[in-house]
Amino acid sequence: MSKVKIKSKNLNVYYGDKQALFDVNLDLNEKEVTALIGPSGCGKSTFIRCINRMNDVIDICKVTGNIEMDGMNINDKDLDVVSLRERVGMVFQKPNPFPKSIYDNISYGPKIHGKGETKSELDQIVENSLKKSALWEEVKDRLDEPGTSLSGGQQQRLCIARAISVNPEVILMDEPCSALDPIATAKIEELIDELKKTYTIVIVTHSMAQAVRVSQKTGFFHLGKLIEVGKTEKIFKNPDNKMTQDYITGRFG
Amino acid sequence: MNIVLIFLITIFSVSLFFYGKSKTKTISIKDNIKLNALPKFYGYYLVLWCSIPALVFLLVWSLFEPVIIKSIIIETAANQGAIFSDKNEANLIYEKIKAIHLGTYFGDIDSILRESALAYAKFINLFTNSKVVLIFGIIIASVIYSLKKIKNNNKARDDVEVILKGLLFVSSLIAILTTLGIIFSLLFESIKFFSVINIFDYLFGTNWSPQRAFVRDASSITAAEFEELKDAFGFIPLIAGTSFIAFIAMLVAVPIGLFSGIYMAEYASIKVRRISKPIIEILAGIPTVVYGFFAALTVGPFFRQVGENLGLTVSSESALAAGLIMGIMIIPYVSSLSDDVINSVPQSLRDGSYAVGATKSETIKQVVIPAALPGIIGSVLLAVSRAIGETMIVVMAAGLAANLTINPLESTTTITTQIVMILVGDQEFDSPKTQSAFALGLTLFIATLILNYIAQRAVKKYREKYD
Numbered sequence: 001m002s003k004v005k006i007k008s009k010n011l012n013v014y015y016g017d018k019q020a021l022f023d024v025n026l027d028l029n030e031k032e033v034t035a036l037i038g039p040s041g042c043g044k045s046t047f048i049r050c051i052n053r054m055n056d057v058i059d060i061c062k063v064t065g066n067i068e069m070d071g072m073n074i075n076d077k078d079l080d081v082v083s084l085r086e087r088v089g090m091v092f093q094k095p096n097p098f099p100k101s102i103y104d105n106i107s108y109g110p111k112i113h114g115k116g117e118t119k120s121e122l123d124q125i126v127e128n129s130l131k132k133s134a135l136w137e138e139v140k141d142r143l144d145e146p147g148t149s150l151s152g153g154q155q156q157r158l159c160i161a162r163a164i165s166v167n168p169e170v171i172l173m174d175e176p177c178s179a180l181d182p183i184a185t186a187k188i189e190e191l192i193d194e195l196k197k198t199y200t201i202v203i204v205t206h207s208m209a210q211a212v213r214v215s216q217k218t219g220f221f222h223l224g225k226l227i228e229v230g231k232t233e234k235i236f237k238n239p240d241n242k243m244t245q246d247y248i249t250g251r252f253g
Numbered sequence: 254m255n256i257v258l259i260f261l262i263t264i265f266s267v268s269l270f271f272y273g274k275s276k277t278k279t280i281s282i283k284d285n286i287k288l289n290a291l292p293k294f295y296g297y298y299l300v301l302w303c304s305i306p307a308l309v310f311l312l313v314w315s316l317f318e319p320v321i322i323k324s325i326i327i328e329t330a331a332n333q334g335a336i337f338s339d340k341n342e343a344n345l346i347y348e349k350i351k352a353i354h355l356g357t358y359f360g361d362i363d364s365i366l367r368e369s370a371l372a373y374a375k376f377i378n379l380f381t382n383s384k385v386v387l388i389f390g391i392i393i394a395s396v397i398y399s400l401k402k403i404k405n406n407n408k409a410r411d412d413v414e415v416i417l418k419g420l421l422f423v424s425s426l427i428a429i430l431t432t433l434g435i436i437f438s439l440l441f442e443s444i445k446f447f448s449v450i451n452i453f454d455y456l457f458g459t460n461w462s463p464q465r466a467f468v469r470d471a472s473s474i475t476a477a478e479f480e481e482l483k484d485a486f487g488f489i490p491l492i493a494g495t496s497f498i499a500f501i502a503m504l505v506a507v508p509i510g511l512f513s514g515i516y517m518a519e520y521a522s523i524k525v526r527r528i529s530k531p532i533i534e535i536l537a538g539i540p541t542v543v544y545g546f547f548a549a550l551t552v553g554p555f556f557r558q559v560g561e562n563l564g565l566t567v568s569s570e571s572a573l574a575a576g577l578i579m580g581i582m583i584i585p586y587v588s589s590l591s592d593d594v595i596n597s598v599p600q601s602l603r604d605g606s607y608a609v610g611a612t613k614s615e616t617i618k619q620v621v622i623p624a625a626l627p628g629i630i631g632s633v634l635l636a637v638s639r640a641i642g643e644t645m646i647v648v649m650a651a652g653l654a655a656n657l658t659i660n661p662l663e664s665t666t667t668i669t670t671q672i673v674m675i676l677v678g679d680q681e682f683d684s685p686k687t688q689s690a691f692a693l694g695l696t697l698f699i700a701t702l703i704l705n706y707i708a709q710r711a712v713k714k715y716r717e718k719y720d
Contacts (some may be wrong), residue, residue: 057607059522085610092608096601099624108619109609159605166609 005030005200011065020046024226033201035215042221044204048172052088053081089163093175095155097147105147109166133161153184173203189214220244266304270296290410298409301416302399307392330369442691449685450486458487461655463686490655494665498576499640505580510587518595537585541645548578548650573661575651586636594628627711634708638701644669668697
């Protein structure tokens with residue numbers, strides 16, 4: 001049994017008067033891929049946005065309960081959000097490269113955190129990040145071109161490289177393949193398999209097949225509640241809960 | 254008469270609408286056929302056919318009637334022995350005849366004039382009567398034609414679409430032609446001006462004193478006068494003054510406008526935004542003349558007072574006062590436009606930046622502003638062309654003397670101000686002084702055209718990025 005990296009206890013999230021998460025208790029294991037599945041609006045994305053405090057951006061959002069990373073309380077008011085996000089990277093549903101060059105897209109994070117003080121150090125970080133995200137071979141001769149000139153799949157790998165560039169411990173992926181074609185999706189999934197050797201990964205997905213392919217652990221959310229969580233194999237072959245069974249066989253959602 | 258005609262055409266059209274609608278309904282019920290369009294389209298069809306040909310005819314007639322009558326009257330007067338040597342005298346006689354007809358002429362009336370006035374009355378009568386007859390003829394013909402079409406169950410919907418498209422086309426054509434008309438009137442008067450003043454003397458001269466050319470006929474200019482005029486129309490002091498005041502205005506408007514735009518878009522809560530945005534935009538609604546007297550009566554004297562206390566000579570009409578107030582006037586343009594472009598930067602870019610651990614100000618500085626930059630440049634350039642075209646504040650606050658200076662405490666002047674000065678009051682239309690206003694207008698027009706073009710290109714480039 002691998003070590004627990006992130007632990008949530010009785011996590012509740014409210015958007016104004018509306019409660020989006022109800023008492024979520026979920027453990028995420030280190031250097032493993034955890035998939036979160038469930039119908040749209042069930043709170044999967046809300047949950048992962050609690051891990052890097054991205055919900056802070058939304059004014060009306062309120063989080064109660066406990067969420068810890070390596071014993072550190074993420075929900076602490078006094079926590080330095082900047083250094084939390086340095087440790088917890090995120091990849092979004094739609095590729096969102098900055099309108100800057102490929103190089104600047106990657107070097108943006110390290111520069112902000114004062115990593116890579118010399119040009120050669122920075123070059124090294126950019127090269128390593130692009131290699132890890134399996135994009136280096138495709139872009140090494142055109143690092144000056146805008147990130148937006150890449151194809152959708154390449155843009156998403158660029159965003160993964162951007163997340164890796166600050167050397168995080170956890171990478172959150174919010175439906176990273178939903179805007180991509182099957183070939184690009186296959187590449188990203190391959191990449192996730194590779195990345196889990198180094199990083200703890202949480203992926204939100206609508207594709208059951210993807211969850212089966214990439215994850216070791218799966219959590220099923222419905223209407224803001226975590227219905228069932230367990231080894232991916234078990235959830236998809238022999239779930240305990242009737243609702244999980246119905247969802248994965250496509251009877252609702 | 255024309256108003257009565259238009260009124261009649263309107264009434265007739267409206268009643269035809271209802272007639273056409275009910276008529277086609279009964280046809281479709283009686284003969285049990287499926288109409289090719291909704292009954293109301295047949296109504297529209299009749300309305301358009303009844304009104305457009307008649308109105309177009311009325312318009313064309315009204316344009317040409319006076320011209321034709323005038324040439325006929327002048328010819329009859331000449332036949333009766335009236336003597337006139339050129340066009341102006343002929344015009345004078347025509348105006349006299351018209352005045353006699355209207356009973357507003359109080360001079361001596363000789364037999365020629367009396368005869369001509371009678372002829373004039375006769376022609377007016379004839380023309381009016383034939384106009385009425387022709388218009389009713391046209392209405393009857395087009396209504397008969399369109400009624401026949403309706404009875405055959407024509408595709409009224411398509412026909413109405415075609416006519417409406419035509420109407421819209423004509424409207425945009427009018428807008429374009431008007432602009433062209435303005436440009437050409439500027440151009441022709443400028444050409445007259447440049448036939449007296451060398452274009453290079455104008456463009457590169459450093460002395461602007463058009464009053465030297467006051468009341469002087471361009472056609473009968475002597476060589477000595479020409480030499481004197483040569484350096485009276487130097488454009489440099491005006492463009493320098495214009496750019497200088499616009500520059501001061503931009504120094505005020507760009508930082509304040511941009512920062513308040515950023516605040517509005519990124520930091521202000523919904524409540525603050527809802528209250529303060531309209532307040533800033535009110536600034537744009539204040540008439541410039543109000544800014545003008547604020548600048549002239551409050552700010553200018555205040556600066557002079559402060560300057561005197563510091564031991565400086567400050568003119569009470571200074572470029573600084575005018576530029577400052579103009580800058581305040583322009584703030585809402587910059588802030589509102591940059592607020593809009595910053596708002597249209599997708600939230601996903603901000604999320605991407607936050608997710609690697611950037612703070613809010615880092616995100617704004619390094620991601621949001623660069624992404625919005627083309628739009629911000631566009632808004633600044635639009636503000637510059639606004640500053641260059643602004644007149645009232647400068648007239649009131651910066652003075653009228655065309656000083657070539659870079660001291661913001663002295664008075665200076667701008668292109669638009671000089672145009673006002675030249676054209677205020679009675680003017681000889683063929684003196685170079687008056688014509689110089691058109692040359693200035695043309696130069697200003699070209700300058701703002703170029704700026705607007707650049708601004709729109711920048712804005713377009715920005716749009717392409719996120720669409």
